[in-house]
Amino acid sequence: MNRREFFDRIARDWDREHRNSKEKKKLERLAQYFVLNEGDVVLDAGCGTGRLVPYLREKIGSRGLLIETDFSEEMLKIARSKNKQKRLCFVLADAGITPFKEKSFDAVICFALFPHLPAKKASLNEFRRILRPGKFLFIAHTMSRQELNRHHSKTKGPVAMDFLPDKKEMKEILLSAGFSDLIIREGPSLYLARARA
16 A cells, blocks of 8 residues: 555544544644744645644635645545635645745645655755745644654554654754754644744
């Protein structure tokens, strides 16, 4: 089973498992760290079932544009069914090769995606290409790095070795892709790396 098949297969269970008040509180907390303004154009890369949509829409307002991408058709189908707002688009796309023009976005959110990217540096180069100069990439999770890596190591299938790099390696990867002003926060139920294009 390849990665796309894996995520298509788990989409419904994934969405159901994350529809509880505990998960919502984690997302509310996480969203506070996203530096977004009303009217921003935001890419939610690897959006899954669209769990971040309400929090991102609240930050960018009715004038903002939110683009949700994922390479799993099943994940996108669920995200679409839950979210019908204006200025919200769903695009079937791989994070490493997006269909967007350079300097198109005010922010790229990479939530619960980064460990699953097989070509991390190429994906970071792509994110930097589509970000406007001085704007931010956010790599985020509602688990600490240790929690996430432990969770993936217990998962069967193609994601069993999908780990978040340690702080030193993450900084090296981001800097080598041309990002600057790096901030990495780690704590219980939280991982956030912020980098400026």
